[in-house]
Amino acid sequence: MALTFSSSAPASATADAPARVGSAAWARSLQRRILVTDVFVVALVMVLAHGVRFGWDPFAGMAGASGEPTWWITVAISLVWIAELAWVHSRDVRILGQGPEEYRRVGSAGLRTFAIVAIVGFFTQWAISRGYLLFALPLGTLVLFGYRRAWRSWLNKQRDVGRYRTPVIVAGPRRTSEQLIRRLRRTRASGYDVIGVCLADPSSAGLEQDLADVPVLGPIDDAADLVREHHAGAIMLTANDAVSMREARRLGWALEGTGVTLIVAPGIADVAGPRVLMSRHEGVPLLYVDSAAFSGARYSLKDIVDRVGSGIILALAAIPMLIVAAVVKITSPGPVFFRQERIGKDGKPFAMLKFRSMVVGAESRLKEVVGDDVGMFYKPKNDPRVTRFGRFMRRYSIDELPQLINVFKGDMSLVGPRPQIAAEVEQYGDLEQRRLLVKPGMTGLWQVSGRSSLTPEASMELDAYYAENWSLGGDAIIALRTFWAVVGKTGAY
Template identity: 60%
Template sequence: MTVKGGSAGVRASAQRMYGSRGWARKYESRLFVSDVAVVTLTMILAHAARFGWDPFAPLAGAGGGRHYWQVTLAIAVLWVLNLGWTRSRDPMILGHGPQEFQRVVLAGWRVFAIVAVIGFLTQWDVSRGYLLFAIPLGTLALLVYRAAWRQFIHAQRDNGELLAQVIVVGPTITSGQMIRRIRRSRRAGYNVIGACLPAGHEFRDEDLADVPLLGSLDDAAQVAIDRRAEFVLLSGTDAMSLKESRELGWALEGTGIGLIVAPAMVDVAGPRVSMSPVEGLPLLHVDIPKFEGGQYYAKEIADKVTAGALLLLGAIPMLIVAALIKLTSPGPVFFRQERIGRNLEPFAMLKFRSMYVDAEERLIALREQDRAEGNEVLFKMKDDPRVTSVGRVLRRFSIDEIPQLLNVLKGDMSLVGPRPPLRREVEQWDERTARRQLVKPGITGLWQVSGRSDLSWDESVRLDLYYTENWSLAGDLIIILRTVGAVLAGRGAY
């Protein structure tokens, strides 16, 4: 059975998320089996790398009665249990956002800490090399295979599967905005099966004409039960009193239907949000974003160390690329262009040259010929005739961006951050867009791994602003890992 959902006209499965036949339980079971397999294999390899294939290698400080095979088994069991205790297999976080990966890392860190504490208290001398091989390698393996599972989820959700059935309830304008966001983020896992609006209201926008109006706000709980919805999403309380919102929650008790409340403030990440109850009213505290301090120094150190290491590793491949550029088209190897950095300071950004030397002179004509749809600021063009044959390959896999590691070492750029803009783009910005430059621009960023050149201007600005105000070192690591996947697949690059 299918219902209309996702973007307009797209069919979505009506399969339920929870229940004995729901997709969540099946997927959790598969993840559990995969976790067990990966952890077991990792621990066996760690044991073999440190002690060979002798399962009876003695554990120092254990009085001769303990062997490493017992430690290997105990750590494997503890690790699998921690993956469950951190709720890394929770269906609500699978397929979207960084929480799944953060919880996998947390599980590995907890295992390391528990083993270290037990070793200290019992005086068992567990090999440091053994642990330093097993925990990081296993965590990396878990992250890689979880990323592979996530690709499977994305493919299924793109086809209308593995979705939770949702009814949106609230004021007309905010409900419409919420439905549009859900449809744009299909991989978040929600399928809107209808809406309940204030009595006498309806959606007037053409893109929402296919959303069934199932009743008024007073009917929301019964409508959700009748339609077998799995969540009621309260998009705002402007049309409902605090008492009515509370009664909606009461009416859903015992039905198995969850209540999701969308806050009025958007594009704010979890680390900046905390909650405190006041007279039964949950108040969300939102920290003001800060653009200096210890975490920025840590980011800068991590950027420079990583950039230096990558330049050393990539020295020979970079020489080969430079030779190909020089031999196939006249002009310099590097392309230097003024870009605008943090606090609107200009700097010279480096790239491998991927265009003919007269590219800038031909830009005006091409801009008029093929302006990107919905974008009056950022020029982008598929099959750009200014790009050389070698440059097309360099762009396809983002190899042309590698020299920007030198900009990172110099301090003009970061590994992860908003896209470095041109001066002519900045001159057209409003005050909101200019907030992107409160942090250093990056070689990669949130918008690059969310669609790269396929995104509209407004969507790329929204993602850059979200990153600027909510970034974290853990989030940067996830963006870098996603960048590797986007580059290898060549998605959205031209």
């Protein structure tokens, strides 16, 4: 099968392409607004640092009235910082709203700025205060994180109502294309709106019933022309036998100068960057995927972080937890703590602790609430067994605090898949079993990706992904996102 490409775009595509031009327009507009935010934050933080270190007179010299003014140092560092934010592509529309990669680039810009200033200061013998830099750059980076978080929240809300999304055409085999479309539709935060599909065999039946609204536009042969005709902003090429390596390259050539992005989705999914090495052989990009490991030095370090971290938090939260315990005892007859057997790493049971949020004997009334079918992640809304104060604790996850004791003992981790009861574990398939390869956690990836609002299937996929791809840096991000999820009461009940 050979791909055919026209040498020029249809006249209508160049003269009237509202969807594609609009997509580019919103991207430029959003980038300009975030640039203004970046400049504002950098200027504000640097002026504050300047005032704290050198005083509020911008024309004061470094060595008294006759010394060289210090304002130019602050201006120079600010310009370098702003330039670095652009150099690392921190406002690339492909990562805006996606989270970790955007924050990594913002953090990298701050570190690179610090390195540049330190090197220049060393060779030019600038008398730059290290305290001045150590105050300005970390503080500014944290404030930038906060502003980017606000922009991300706003952008996701816009995408929830169908705005700021890139129209995309998926091209590939029927089954692979269906799987990809379902994943893209799982969350609107991806920023892609699938407007059609080009199949390797378009003569076959349409897509599955749940994707019946996605039209089959034609064969992969006509992909380049169909992208222009339907004003798509991107084409997503899945792994398939219908397009050879040479033809895929020619597809990229055909899209040059059109503003259409070519995205290649590899055949392997749910593998994070740390496990992937890309190398080129004879011009062909190859992905080397390391096998997931579930023991070793990384896990020992994670255990140390868990135990030390839980010990510190327990020390800081001791008095608030005593107050909560007293309120539980006063407002509802019965014990303060609720102990329940949960299944941990490698299928080993342990007693998980929580502040009691339900009436005594709530477990014996489970059937009257959920019936005989206890599904995975069962957690009914408006559960009549929950006490009034228990509902408040659940809203802010206060009832989970005693699990810090489980973490300190080694039964649980601060971050990991949530532990489940034996009845749920009995329903596990191959995918679900992956979550038992790591310690269960107080919070996890699915909690910060939707909490109670996610389907059980989506939650299990996120937990399996975490088990195979976790990192300490990723755990830190999940912990921060947990704070925002709890404060915002996103999906909790």
